[in-house]
Amino acid sequence: MKFSTRLLIASSAFAAAFSLTHCKSGGGDTIKIGEFASLTGKEATFGTSSHEGTLLAIEELNAAGGVLGKKLELLTEDDQTKAGEPANAVNKLISKDGVVAILGEVASSRSLEAAPICQQNKIPMISPASTNPSVTKVGDHIFRVCFTDTFQGAALANFASGTLKAKKVAILTDVKSDYSKGLAKNFKEKFTAGGGQIGSELDFNGGDKDFKGQLTSIKDNAPDAIFLPGYYNDVALICIQAKQLGITAPIFGGDGWESESLLTIGKDAMNGNYFSTHCAVDQGTPEMAKFVEAYKKRFNGKTPDAMAVLGYDSALVLADAMKRSGTTESAALRKAVAETKDFAGASGKITLNEDRDALKALVFIKIENGAFKYTATVNP
């Protein structure tokens, strides 16, 4: 199923605040922004969350009068969590719809697929949450508003040896995912450099349903903790089967765990495990509180996750660059995005470095009694 929405937003709140004639700005007077996200499929909560965050940002910007005197028009394409689809989506957005910039994706493998196309067409692309270092290395038009796995891997290595007091860690990697492989590599480098020992290293294929072969082997090796850099759907199944095999060592991972589905599928098997992510909705900053309130109001009381926060920030960073450059012309816009400094996003202060990556803090979440609980913040 091909899901595509064309959203010309004139929200009801806006209509109430301004006169109706003001609303009816013609189709040519909008700034088109493209978005590709995994709205359906295996990692549907990633795309749904980031899309809702982005949508909220665009609606708020339009309600406040738009950008450069024009309304923003968000064109969203669903890549169905499938390899091959991001390229189709981004090609269509650029060549058919003529968007001035692209927002997306959460998963690194899919961002890596779209990035060369954006780079080739000189269209700025901002990824909300792809953490694999190679994403922005594709070229000078590719940005992200999150940290990279070089930082996350190091933070997780410190967490394993510091908080978990683990001397021997087993690693279970998803060989189908660039994110998983990259994070595993960064973790391993830092953890072994700090004197830690890697017990056993095993692989699985994202989408597998049986992990008992790998887990039995890990159990035999008796590690102090298990590092599982995967996406939530696989992670939940792995934790369930680990529990069945009587594995008691804590399992921990990165921001790929961030999803409500982790708890609905994994249930009590998730308790006592940890993951790092971009931000926590209860971290207590005013920008975050404002975002959470607006999000809940817009999406029927739903609590946002980190992907929603980053989706929101990615759109705001883009709009901010448009305002600063005063144009949507590619070269000027690219330069303005690159110059983003101390921008107050919902997730925290965003400054893009020379590698076009954001330097941001990371938070650790513990899963307790079937709920996510914020435990600590690590600054870069």
Added chain:
Amino acid sequence: MHFLQQAINGLGLGAIYALIALGYTMVYGVLRFINFAHSDVLMLGAFTGLYAAPRIQKLCGAESVTGAILVFIVAAAVCALIGMTIERLAYRPLRNRPKLTVLITAIGVSLLIEFTGQNEKVFGSAPQAFPKLLSEKSIQMGSLLISSNDLITIVVTIVLLVAMWFIVQKTRMGTAMRAVSFNQQAAALMGVPVDRVISFTFGLGSALAAIAGILYAMKAPSIEPLMGVQPGLRAFVAAVLGGIGNLPGAVLGGVLLGLLETFAGGNEYLSTYRDAIAFGILILILLFKPAGLLGRATIEKV
């Protein structure tokens, strides 16, 4: 101990493959074609369980044994009907056409079910959490740990295998199935109701797929419309490995594949190549025994 634990893990997985493979092999035995929609019937079985479980658990209490058995029966019945409907609508009109036509139709039916299921108004393509049918316990035997899930899977498979053997060898319908498998035209001339026999075969195979689907969903409680593709492919391979058309062969093939995958997955150097190794060994076996492990040219099929 490590070896024994892995063997149990492999059996738990292989038993599910075996159940699915039985469906492939039975239909092949009777009709000489591969029903590619079989793996999607498995998925429909799991989704029937997803929708039926909360209603049944309301009546019988959560995680009760009666409730679980009822869920299995409901899913098996629904899928038997679906299987027979597919045969009636898609395969029967093509019975006297070249086998390739039916094969392509089977692929078409499979894709139709998969993509209809992915529609947001049907199941949607995002994985959904499968409810707990039974509380999970692990049985400790020395350093061995057997999860109740694996035990149930293995027991259910053995019971069904014995039941299948009984149906095929000892009942009138089974005799008719073997007759149709041996020679369809001659069987028809002898008064065997060929259409009914074929319909029954599809119903039986689909019921097994439904049960396998629920067992699979209990093992990995996150289900989606494409969940049947992977186990379906493996079970098809298992059926060929054991000798397609041969019932004990399907079970042997399934168990063997489950064991191979588990042992490869548990090896630090081989886990990346888990599927490649399992399928590589399969190619080797077929090179030396083209009819499969238990396949004997054309002596007895069903």
